Amino acid sequence: MTLLNARIGEKYIITCIETNDEELNNFLFTLGCYSGQEITLVSKISGNYVVSIKDGRYNIDTDLANAIVIS
Template identity: 45%
Template sequence: MELAFGRRKRRRMRNGVFQHQAQANKEVMLSGDRLIHAQVNFPYVIQSIETDDASMKDFLFTLGCFPGEEITILSILADNYIINVKDARYSIDSELAKTIQIK
């Protein structure tokens, strides 16, 4: 009985994601996309906060989420996004994540 083993391709990992996946994800990401479509462990820049709810916008501003600021998703747990903004970690729900436009 012969066993056939396929050749495994070695790929470099960067921040826990294969390099070819990271490049493909950057090509797919369009300018003005929402935070809920972003990849984990990749830094993005906040383009704008799109909501009509003033209290939601004020809350995000108190966290440091304003245009031009860097934001990174650290993990996604159920409906919560753990984000890193200005060297601080916060947990926001998907409704807040939908309001943040990134580039």
């Protein structure tokens, strides 16, 4: 399941990042978004996803949310 299907307020573990775009993969890594990391969906507004990773909150778009596989 990807972050697109996540429920607001629930904690998930990132299983992997599914993308062939190395720049996108590196960007997500700099946010702390990598396999084994905990992620929480804070809100969904008009195709924008606010997520909490570690101690930070980030706004990501649908393409980024679709690349994050969670369990």
